Amino acid sequence: MTTALTATTAPAERTPGGPRGLLWTVLRVHRTALVFWVLALLGATAVLIWMYAIGDEARNGIVPCATPAGDGHPSCASVEAITVDDVYAGWIALVATALTYAILPVAAWAGGSLIGRELESGTARLAWSQSVTPTRWLAAKLAVPAVLLATGTGGLVLLNNWARGDGDPDLVGDWYNADAFVGTGPTAVGYTLAGLALGALAGLLLRRALAGAGVGFLAALVLCGVLERFREDLWPAVTRRQAGDFELPRSTWPLGWDTTWGPHPGEGEPLSTSATFHPRTHYWPIQYVETGILLAVAAAATLAAFWLLRRRTP
Template sequence: MTALTATAAPAGRPALRPGGLLWAVLRLHRTALVLWGLALFAAAAFLVRLAALADEAERGSGACAIPAHDGLPSCAAVDAITADEAYSTGIALVTGALAFLIFPVAAWAGGVLIGRELENGTAQWAWAQSVSPTRWLAAKLAVPAALLAAGTSAVVLLGAWARGEDNPNLVGDWYHPDVFVGTGPTAVAHALAGLALGALAGMLFARALPAAGAALTASLVLFNLLERHREDLWPTVTRDKAGWEVPRSAMQVSSTQTQVSVHPRSHFWPLQYVESGILLALAAVAVLTAFRLLRRRTV
C-alpha cells in the first residue's frame, strides 16, 4: 500500500514534470521510443550518405558514347560506376519504409499502446490513481503522435534533399505508389492514421493480439483503397491523342481512341493534400470513436 501511495501523482501536479502522466507514458514505452530514435538516426545518416552519392549516381545513369565524344563520357568508364545502383536502391529502401510505416504503427498502437494495457490491467490501475480515463487516453495518443509527426516529417524532408534532381531513372516516378506516399505529407498522415486505427482497435478488443490484428487489417484496407482510387482525388487533364504523346512525367489514368486523361507532374501536391486530408479526417473520427468507447467502458 505504501508503494502505491508513493507512486501516485499528487493532485494538481503538472503533467509535463518528471513523474507526470506524459513522463509516465514515455517511461512505459521507452523501448519503442529508443527503437524509433535509432531508426530515425539510421535513416538520417543513410540519407546523408545517399545525398553525397547523388552527383556520381547522376553521372552513372547518364548517356555515354563509344568512344567518348561530344561531351559524352566513355561507356567503359560509365560501366565502372556503380553509385547509381547503390543510390537508387537506397532511396527506394527509405521511401518504401516511409510508405509502409502505417502498418507497424497500427499494429503497435493496437497491440501494445492500448490493447495490452487494457488486457493486463495497467490502464485500470492508472484510472484508480489520480489519472482520469480521458487524460490517460489523451496522453497515450499525444506522445506517439508528436513523435511520429516530427520524426516522419524530418525523414521526408531529408529524403527530398537526398533525391537531388529527382531523376526518375534513379528515384522512381512520382506517381508510383510507394514513391508518392513516401515523399510528401501523406507519409505523416498515413502514420497518424495508423496510430488512430490502432487506438480504436485497442479500445474495441481490449486484448493485445486481436487488437493488433484488427488494426493491421484496417490499415491494409485503407492503404489499398487509397492506392486504387488515388487517381480520382483530383480532376485529370484530358488531351487529344493526335499530335500528343503522354510524357513519362505524367500519370496516365484513362485512354480512348481519340483522347487520353492524365495527371501531370503539377498534380503531385494537390493529390498529396487531398489524400492527407482524407487520412487525417479518418484519424480524427477513429480517435473520437475511441474516446466514446472509453467513456462507455468506464461509466
C-alpha cells in the same frame, strides 16, 4: 512560530496524475518502442545523408553515352563502370518504402502494446484509480506518440526530398509511384497518425493485446490499399486529344489511351489519339486531398475511441 515556518517552507506535493506525470509515465512504459523509433530515425538519417553525398556520382551513371566517346558524350564503357547509381537507387527506394508503410507497424503497436495490453493486464484501471481519469489517460496515450511520430516522420520526409536532389525518375522513380509519392509529401505523416488512431481504436474495442495488434494492422493495410487504388481519382485528370499520334512527357501519370483508326485499324498513322493523365503539377493537389482524408480518418477514429472509452467507464 516554528509550526508556521515549517508549513510555509514545506515543498508543494506533485499531483501524481498531473500532465507531467502522465507524460513521463507514457514514455517510461513504452521506452522500448521509443528507443526503437529513435534508432530507426537515426539509421534512416544516416542513410539519407550518405545518399546525398553520393547523389552527384550516381547521376553521372545514367547520362547519355556514346561508343566511342564523342559529341560531348562520355564513353559507354566508362558510364557502365559507375555502379553507385544502383546503390543510390536501392537505398532511396528502401527509405521511401519504409516511410510509405510505417503505418502498419504503428497501427499494430498502438492496438497491441499502447492500448490493448494495458486494458488486458489491468494497468489502465490501476492508473484510473490514482486520480487519472480515463479521458486524460487516453489523451496522454495518444498525444505523446502522435507528436513523436509526426515530428520524426516529417523530418525524414524533408531529408528524403533533400537526398533525392533533382528527383531524376531514372534514379528515384516517377512521382506517381506509390512509394515515391507517399515518401516525399505530407501523406507520410497522415498515414502514421491514421495508423496510431486506428490501432488505438482496435485496442479499445477488443481489449486484448494480440487481437488489437492484428485488427489494427489489418485496418491500416485496408486503408493503404484503398487509397492507393483510388489515388488517381482524388483529383480531376486531364484529357488531351489531337490528330495523329503523340507521346506524353516522362513526368506525366498516364491513366488511359483512346486511339481512332482509319478504315484499316493498325495500319499507318491513327486518325486521332486521346490520352487521360495527371501532369506533374497534380502532385501537390493529390497530396493535399489524400492527406486530408488521412487526417479525417485519424480524427474520426480518435473521436470514436474517446466515445467508446466513455461508454465503458463510469
